[in-house]
Amino acid sequence: MKFYVIADENTMTGFKLVGLDGEVVETADEAREALVKAFSSDDIGVIIITERIAASIREEMEEFIFGHSFPLIIEIPDRKGALEGRVSIREMVNAAVGMKI
Numbered sequence: 001m002k003f004y005v006i007a008d009e010n011t012m013t014g015f016k017l018v019g020l021d022g023e024v025v026e027t028a029d030e031a032r033e034a035l036v037k038a039f040s041s042d043d044i045g046v047i048i049i050t051e052r053i054a055a056s057i058r059e060e061m062e063e064f065i066f067g068h069s070f071p072l073i074i075e076i077p078d079r080k081g082a083l084e085g086r087v088s089i090r091e092m093v094n095a096a097v098g099m100k101i
Contacts, residue, residue, distance in 0.1 A: 006022060007049065
């Protein structure tokens with residue numbers, strides 16, 4: 001199973017440096033197309049998408065999340081940071097481990 005990244009150009013560059021494949025998107029339409037492409041592939045197990053891009057297609061994201069059990073979708077902050085009201089990765093780790101890092 002592969003990882004697939006749907007992100008802005010800066011975020012995608014970082015993931016390409018570690019060998020992950022994906023698609024750079026700039027509009028909601030491009031994001032929808034990338035999401036459909038990722039879900040139609042049999043070898044993609046995890047989709048990583050930035051929070052801002054996911055927010056631009058929230059309705060479609062929820063349809064995919066609640067309509068499919070696979071692949072797993074993970075929303076991450078982009079270089080601008082987490083969206084307001086979202087829990088940061090650091091806070092999630094703190095809650096899961098029970099200690100501050």
